[in-house]
Amino acid sequence: MIWIDTLVQGILLGGLYALFAAGLSLMFGIMRLVNLAHGDLIVLAAYLLLVLVTMTGMHPFVAVLIAAPVMFAIGWGLQRVVLNRTLGKDILPPLLVTFGLSVVLQNALLEGFTADSRRIPAGPLETASLDLGVVTVGVMPLLTFLTAVGVIIGLNQIFYRTALGRAFRATSDDPVTASLMGINPGRVFAVATGLAMVVVTIAALYLGMRSNFDPSIGPARLIYAFEAVIIGGLGSLWGTLAGGVIIGVAQTFGAAINPEWQILAGHIAFVVVLLIRPRGLFPRAND
């Protein structure tokens, strides 16, 4: 019985990691850009939400509607001004520039908000739970998981049903040919990063409501997100969800055995999956 409970909690936790990872998966899938600042951008969005909620007293779910366009603009500008310059055959420039960005964001947030732990107040939602008969689940984790599924469905709809999605896929497959067809890869990439930042804002909402955060926690979230993306396989958003669930389940089972093993168990699951399938579970592209 306890094991079913652990499994369900793990799957729901996986939803949070999939949310962390979806934006990363999007950027990685479309422009092969490894964004080492992704975790810190989630933390930045969480602080943005916190400021909106505490200053205006609005509900966090409303604050997202204001924060998301702001983050879209930040992502769009970041890609146009900085990240587009780093793209190319060499993987070193994007890695190092986003690494630098990560350090800059962490310390700027530290300067602005101090190292104190903060939390986005979510009212009675924080402690509400739902009895499903076999197991009892928290409303918040359940909501997180459903949001993750919703985000992935939404992104897949954009990818496969819209002109923008066609441009994404075309640029991802072959930027040169795509630009011959009148697509400007630089603009497409900027929109992609903007969209990724909208997903980051949604991830930040749940990160901030579910647990305490401070400026230094970004890199740890980045590792979970990356593990989910890599386990899932390049370019597959459903794979990213599966990857998040694997990490989440491994962590809750590790924690059930010994609380100190929670994080370790997640990392070991990552290594084991990659030893068996070096390209992840559902690889789409061939590189």
Place this chain on the structure above:
Amino acid sequence: MARTYRVTTRTRAGQITGLFALALVALGVVLPAFVPRGVILDLFFILTMLTLAQLWNLLAGYGGLVSVGQQAFVGIGAYAMFAAVILWGMNPVPAILVGGGVAVLLAVPSAFFAFRLQGAYFAIGTWVVAEITRLSIAQWKALGGGTGTSLPREATGNIMGVDLVRSLFGVREAAARDILAYWLALALAVVTIGAIYMLLRNRLGLALAAVRDNTEAARSVGVDAGRLKWVVYLLTALGTGLTGALIHLQTARISPDAAFSVTNWTAYVIFIVVIGGIGTIEGPILGVLVFFALQTLLADYGTWYLLALGLIGIAVMLFAPRGLWGLISARTGIHLFPVQRRLLGQDQLKGD
């Protein structure tokens, strides 16, 4: 008479550098007699960071293996040294070698894993390996678990060579320990730079450059790219482990968070290499000096210092991807550590 040709990497600038470096090292050895302890500690910091930077540069700049998990080897080297001292009663100085050896032992399985991953995946893979190592070491209760431990008094009071330093300079024990650590750091830096320079000038260096520039072309002329990656990765792990052990011999205190710090042992090191100039031996030397100058100037501003470092790193990567040394070298054509092969004809040989 048939014309004879010779391939050489020798240049006048290289020879001058060699002489200058010898003089500098000689000065470095006798320096503790003339300067206060604070300077020795600063130099220890500079030398150990320089060694780490040269090693990361070998790995990423020459080997194309962009790792963000080198803190795994700093940490494991340091912990192995502590284990050898605390659990087996070894003297701390020879225990540093244990640190290097254990780092290589860790590098073998982590290479098996990480080499299955390409490019960016490799970077993340090395980071995860470092995290796994940190979390596992934090479970090791005999060495203080998550909070860490210190070298016991008996061990620090009995370090090989400290008595000699005390009688040489007439200083107290703590100062003598710092001088000894400084000498070891100097030796490690010189050996590391010398070894990398030798490596790049012989066949292995040529093969490395070929693989970095075009893996397929290099393979087609018989370069074993896979074996090269292994050699570079293991050598780097060895040097990084030794440096990690030495750094923690000097501090005499260890904790998983400090020993496996991604900021101290990877972020700083990457900035040093990028700002100085990646893919050159001169780059990290220049980079570590800039890094130290920035740190000294901005030390009072705490987080602003890291912020500035990050911004400078980004700016250099965007506008001068070959770093400060790349700018200097492109303007003047000077290579202090020449590794390029040039073909000399007979007439040039005479004048040589």
